[in-house]
Amino acid sequence: MKTIRTLVAIVLVGGAIGIAIVANAVCDQTAASQADRDLWNTHGCWQDFFLWQYRAYGLNSNDWSGRGWNDACNNILEYPKHWNASFLLTYGLLDNNDQSFHGTVDYRATAEAASSNFHNSIHDTIADGTAFFGSYSGGAVTTFCPLYNSTWQNSNPGSRGGDFEHEGWHAWMEKYNWNNGSANGHRPCTTNPDGSCTNGACTINGCDYFYFHGISKYVFGAMWENDGTANRFHSPNQVQVEYLCDVADQSQSWVPASVRLAAKTDADTRAAQRFINGPGYACGSARPW
Numbered sequence: 001m002k003t004i005r006t007l008v009a010i011v012l013v014g015g016a017i018g019i020a021i022v023a024n025a026v027c028d029q030t031a032a033s034q035a036d037r038d039l040w041n042t043h044g045c046w047q048d049f050f051l052w053q054y055r056a057y058g059l060n061s062n063d064w065s066g067r068g069w070n071d072a073c074n075n076i077l078e079y080p081k082h083w084n085a086s087f088l089l090t091y092g093l094l095d096n097n098d099q100s101f102h103g104t105v106d107y108r109a110t111a112e113a114a115s116s117n118f119h120n121s122i123h124d125t126i127a128d129g130t131a132f133f134g135s136y137s138g139g140a141v142t143t144f145c146p147l148y149n150s151t152w153q154n155s156n157p158g159s160r161g162g163d164f165e166h167e168g169w170h171a172w173m174e175k176y177n178w179n180n181g182s183a184n185g186h187r188p189c190t191t192n193p194d195g196s197c198t199n200g201a202c203t204i205n206g207c208d209y210f211y212f213h214g215i216s217k218y219v220f221g222a223m224w225e226n227d228g229t230a231n232r233f234h235s236p237n238q239v240q241v242e243y244l245c246d247v248a249d250q251s252q253s254w255v256p257a258s259v260r261l262a263a264k265t266d267a268d269t270r271a272a273q274r275f276i277n278g279p280g281y282a283c284g285s286a287r288p289w
Contacts, residue, residue, distance in 0.1 A: 026128045027067075027145035032075050035156035038256035039084055045073035046087070053083045058113030058123030067126060078126055078148045085160035086111070092255045093246055095220065099287050100250045101242035103220030110172065110223070110239065111164035117224045119171035124164070134163040136170035136185070143167075158247040158263030166240040172224060173236075180235060181206055187276060197276055208235035210271075210279035215288030237274045241267045245283040 032040070043049070050072045053059075059079070061069050068077030075084065089111060095103045109118040124141045126148075133154055134143045146152040147160045154160075170185050181187035183206025187197075197207035211233045218225070226233045234242075244267035248260045264283040271279055 027078055027126075028149040028151070029067075029077055031150040032081065033150045033155045033262075035158070035256065035258040035262045036075060036081055036084055036150070038258045039088060039157045040075045040080075042254055042256070043087055045075070045080075047072075049087060049090075050080075050083045053086045054079075056112045056114075057082075057086060058121070059125075060123070063125040076150075081148050081155075081157075081160065082124070082126075082143070085157040085164070088157040088247065088255065088259065089161040089164065089243075092251050092259075094250045094252060096250050097216075097220070099215060100246050101215065101287075102218060102223045102246065105221045106218075106223035107161075107165060107243055107246075109221075110168035111161065119168060119175045122168065122171050133159075134167045136167040136174075139171070141167040141171070153262075154266060156259065156262035156266075158244055158259055159266045161247070162240045162244045162263070162266060165243045166236045169234065169236040169239045176226070180208065185236070197274065207274050207276050208237040209277055210238050210241075210275045210281075211235065212279065212289060237270060238279075241271050241279075241281075244270075245281075248283040249287075 059069075059082075064079045064082075068074055068079035068081075071077060072080055072083065074080055089107055090104065093104050093107070094100060106118075109116050113121060113123050115121040120139065122136075122139050122141055124143070127142050127144055130145050130149075130152075132144050133146050134141065136142070141164065143160070143163055146154050147163060149155050154163075170180075173180055173185070186206035186208055188206045209230070211230050213232070217232070223234065223239070244263045247255070248264035248267060251260060268282045271281060
């Protein structure tokens with residue numbers, strides 16, 4: 001296997017970021033978060049979009065039965081929340097060459113099912129439980145109840161899409177045969193004696209390095225590229241934070257404030273807790289570096 005200065009061990013299964021509480025809970029189907037409701041009101045259940053989206057993300061009825069597969073306009077159910085997040089990811093960004101980390105083309109190619117330079121073919125599924133937000137294994141991107149239960153902080157369109165990015169990037173690593181660590185596809189905390197990786201990440205998932213790059217370093221569509229060194233590389237948590245900050249800071253004017261704020265909260269929390277080397281960046285900080 002390839003190695004990189006800050007990529008060591010082996011494994012690419014269940015590259016999830018999560019909080020361990022209950023192993024087998026059934027996802028709540030009684031409510032949607034404020035951010036989900038606010039975004040939903042901008043499209044009012046766009047049928048043409050969700051009829052495209054389930055194919056674009058490789059969804060199937062066996063996985064999503066009883067979760068809104070046949071009730072796609074009922075926004076308290078899991079599938080409508082899933083495609084609500086996809087709507088934000090597909091249409092919500094400014095694609096500002098001077099300020100955005102990456103373009104919609106990058107984030108879509110990472111999240112969507114089709115094989116490309118970003119990953120081999122993947123598909124999205126869902127599972128009950130609150131131990132993780134998401135996982136990746138063998139082409140399957142699985143999301144869990146904390147992204148759908150309205151009382152959880154990460155149950156919002158930005159965070160859900162951020163997890164599409166995170167798990168999709170594990171598929172990128174699989175495609176190009178990169179190792180990112182032995183803790184569910186992340187760095188074990190033994191590599192982090194100074195404690196930058198915090199809040200239980202050591203025992204659950206481990207952390208990543210943040211590979212700093214200028215805003216102009218990647219033209220839109222080139223996020224998949226790397227040069228075999230830490231100078232041009234991304235980790236799963238990094239792709240996730242960059243997407244969330246683009247939602248928070250570089251989104252279309254119609255994206256509701258509740259959606260932007262939820263994305264910022266997720267990104268800033270993750271940035272403080274999930275990187276061995278910082279990253280010393282929060283949404284809203286000056287760009288470019």
